[in-house]
Amino acid sequence: MKRALWILLALGSAAEPAAAQAADGPLELELLASDPVPPTQPQQASPPPPSADDLAKAADATADVAAIAAPADSAPEDLARAADVTADIASLPAGAGTKPSSDDIDLSALGLDPASASIDDKLNLYGFADFGFNTQHWSEDRPYLDRVRSFMFGNLNLYMAKSLTPKIRSLAEVRFSFLPNAQKNPDGTYVDTTVQDVSQFGRSVQWGGIVIERAYLEYDVTDHLTIRAGHWLTPYGIWNIDHGSPVIIPTTRPYIIGEQFFPEHQTGLELFGSHTQQGFKLDYHVTVSNGRGPSEAQEDRDRKLAFGGRLELETPWGVRLGSSYYRGRYTGNPQTAGAMPETYLEAAYGADVLFDRGPLHIQAEAMVRERHYPLGFRTTSGAGFAADGRDLGYYAIIGYRFDQLWNVMPFFYHEDYRPSGHGFFERVDGYSAGLNFRPSASTVFKVMGSYVAIPAGQGLLQDLTLRMYTAQASWVF
């Protein structure tokens, strides 16, 4: 028994120096902080013999210095080189190593030369993509209903970001798409973009399109105000800003987002900023743009600017509340030469709440869009004059992210959409549940099952239900 006791005491005493070292740290630093004399001077006066620990530290520091020739972000190469240098130095005899100080480090090699007030002016190229599978099962067969069971490549978006000066930045995001190929026309035919490939005689190729999601210049006027000019995503709600499939929790968009109660993009100016006080952060956005239109990125058909804004309050408890507003005039293309184009005034407003605390995530958005035809500009349709209308809807998502099973997040998602004057339905009531896996920060896998009920009323799809199963892989590169 005594022997066991001595062994335990010996173990305890062996661990003691480490504890003492940890406790000594602050005292040592107190001297450093108050004393202008560099701490290495006493050591220079009587240098202690190098210990194994000193050699290891020297090897680490030398490896660090060796790694600075390349940008610090190129971690794998740096680590490999650092490991090589560390191995070389570790093999030297005691006394051969020297402990480099920070004086040996050349900041300009890191692109951080203090004299040139440098910025990270590299062109950053990155993006995201997604690919999925989905099936749709309607509760009954109707001739105009498509049955879907297919794989689908959804998004391939490329970002190009660059800081031009310390206060001016540029960002462009382009989506590469197979569209408009396979788009269904109103008469039931399909768009076919198959053409002869002149580079391969007698062979055909299908061309696709690109969507300029955003392209703008930003200028920081102050810490609290930035001006953005160009083509940008409308700052409303949560979903439209999250925007990319790796960030979005479910596989499909809610109706109120897909139907664009607010325009998804606008072209014009956006002024935004934030102010923080006592843990509360207020974000503000003001927008002025061409508004919605068939060619809004190039021209404002009605020469009436659209205005909008957003206020967002972030609290210290993980709750974020937001409200958004948009008002503008839509003017379409004339159906025939000389005909009067469709034009109406529209206003959209909405509120959103986001609760993100630890693994729990709750988000919800509710929106309304009102449409009003000016006197004498009401268009006609098969059913008579087009009516003013009010669309409304909401969705809510709740999810909980575990730190196991590829960081799985089970989620539940409900939406309600009530459009006015819609040709297919009067209301949609949807319920979805699924799993969102995120094995790494850049990779997301999702599976989701949805049940959509379209109550009896008016429209081609009334009194139907739809079951939909979707899976999606999305990734950031």
Next chain:
Amino acid sequence: MKTHITSIVIALCLVMLAGSARADGKKLVVVVAKGSSLTNISRAELKRCFLGEAVSGGGKTLVPFNAAPNSPDRAGFDKAVLGMSPDEVGRFWVDRKVRGQSGAPRSLPSAAHMAKVAAKFPGAIGYLPVDRMTSDVQAVSVDDVPYTDKRYDIAAQ
């Protein structure tokens, strides 16, 4: 027999205490250039600064610098100040990139680099283990708690 058991229990406690002390990471000191007028920063501002928001201090817009990813210093700072695990931090920055927002603060490969950058780069703010402090950087208190205070809880993991 009773004495032996008591001795063993005491010895075990000593071993456990020593072990737990060894497991504690070194304190990480928030640092700026020597002579800066920034001597204190709130934890909320420090968090905002390292989450990509513009924060001013000492008459300048602060430029945050992080320790190398996956290092004990980085994990400890992210947990203590940002309240996030390494996985959560990774997701946070990827999501911001997809939203088109600013990227993560620049990471530096070693404490020696951090000391040099904090000392020389205008507006730089970073963090160093206590035993890697140099004479040309100055410690910044967090919420008026200096790193020498027992309540200071930013430490490497």
